[in-house]
Amino acid sequence: MLTRIDHIGIACFDLDKTVEFYRATYGFEVFHTEVNEEQGVREAMLKINETSDGGASYLQLLEPTREDSAVGKWLAKNGEGVHHIAFGTADVDGAAEDIRRKGVRVLYDEPRRGSMGSRITFLHPKDCHGVLTELVTAAPPDATDH
Numbered sequence: 001m002l003t004r005i006d007h008i009g010i011a012c013f014d015l016d017k018t019v020e021f022y023r024a025t026y027g028f029e030v031f032h033t034e035v036n037e038e039q040g041v042r043e044a045m046l047k048i049n050e051t052s053d054g055g056a057s058y059l060q061l062l063e064p065t066r067e068d069s070a071v072g073k074w075l076a077k078n079g080e081g082v083h084h085i086a087f088g089t090a091d092v093d094g095a096a097e098d099i100r101r102k103g104v105r106v107l108y109d110e111p112r113r114g115s116m117g118s119r120i121t122f123l124h125p126k127d128c129h130g131v132l133t134e135l136v137t138a139a140p141p142d143a144t145d146h
Helices: 015-026 070-078 092-101
Strands: 002-011 030-036 041-050 056-064 081-089 119-123 133-137
Touching: 002 070, 002 133, 015 041, 015 056, 056 070, 070 081, 081 092, 092 119, 092 133
Parallel strands: 002 056, 081 133
Antiparallel strands: 002 081, 030 041, 041 056, 119 133
16 A cells, blocks of 8 residues: 655756755755665655655655666656656555556566665556656665665
């Protein structure tokens, strides 16, 4: 079962400049930063609010670290903007399997490591009305490293 909007991923050319825009314009502060070598991105998570299930909702700003990464290719084709939406779930494996049985293509056979130690998978945008959709199970609170 999906419980919340975990984050909205926004692709950008300059992470520092984009973070500053969201800080100066909306007052959002960086909660977490990391480089995900597997995904080929440098990212910043800006916490928007806490949620009733103990999680939170974020904006995830993504700058590619290499042109051949998924975000790098997407930026080259589309420019800056909303890249994906992510829904939180307590069980990414179960949620992905339930959705797969409904005929939606799940892009990873097994969930991968995501931001802040989470487990993630993606759904094919052509099966989701043009929206790249991510499923996220957050890491346990004691495993999160800011």
